[in-house]
Each structure stands twice: as C-alpha cells, then as structure tokens.
Amino acid sequence: MKLSNLLLFAGSALGSYLLTKNRQAITEEVTDTSERIQAVKEDLDIIQNSFEVINQQKKLIQEYQKDLTYKFKVLEKDVQTRLAVLKEMQEEKK
Numbered sequence: 001m002k003l004s005n006l007l008l009f010a011g012s013a014l015g016s017y018l019l020t021k022n023r024q025a026i027t028e029e030v031t032d033t034s035e036r037i038q039a040v041k042e043d044l045d046i047i048q049n050s051f052e053v054i055n056q057q058k059k060l061i062q063e064y065q066k067d068l069t070y071k072f073k074v075l076e077k078d079v080q081t082r083l084a085v086l087k088e089m090q091e092e093k094k
Contacts, residue, residue: 019026
C-alpha cells in the first residue's frame with residue numbers, strides 16, 4: 001500500500017473514533033443548533049407579522065391625520081367666524 005493510502009485510512013479511523021467518542025456532545029450541539037434555528041424562524045415570522053400590522057396601522061394613522069387636518073381647518077374657520085360675530089356684537093353695544 002502507498003503511504004498516502006495508509007495516512008488517509010489512519011486519519012479516517014481517528015476521525016471515526018473521535019466522532020464516536022464525542023457523539024453525545026456532538027448530538028447535543030446539533031440538537032441545540034436545530035432548536036436555535038427553529039426559534040429564529042419563529043421570531044422572524046413574528047417580526048414579519050408585526051411589520052405587516054405596523055404598515056396597516058401606519059396607513060390608518062395617515063387617514064386619521066388627513067381627517068384631523070381637515071377638521072382643524074373647519075374648526076379654525078368656525079372659531080374665526082364666531083369671533084367676528086362676537087366682535088360685531090361687542091361693537092354694537094358700545
């Protein structure tokens with residue numbers, strides 16, 4: 001046999017031995033990593049849903065803003081009219 005084949009065989013045997021020896025730690029690490037990946041996926045779903053809700057609320061707030069702007073303008077005109085009437089009434093009393 002060639003030396004490279006012997007070294008390859010010895011390396012494979014050593015790798016297999018180390019994997020077998022540390023299989024519990026490796027299994028726990030793989031399980032832990034899988035659980036973390038699943039948790040990240042769930043968090044991503046929650047974030048995406050929250051982002052959709054925020055966008056919906058943003059549109060609603062913009063509609064409210066337009067409505068309130070209009071109502072404030074109407075209220076301002078009404079107040080100005082009433083103040084003008086009150087000034088006229090006050091001037092008539094004098």
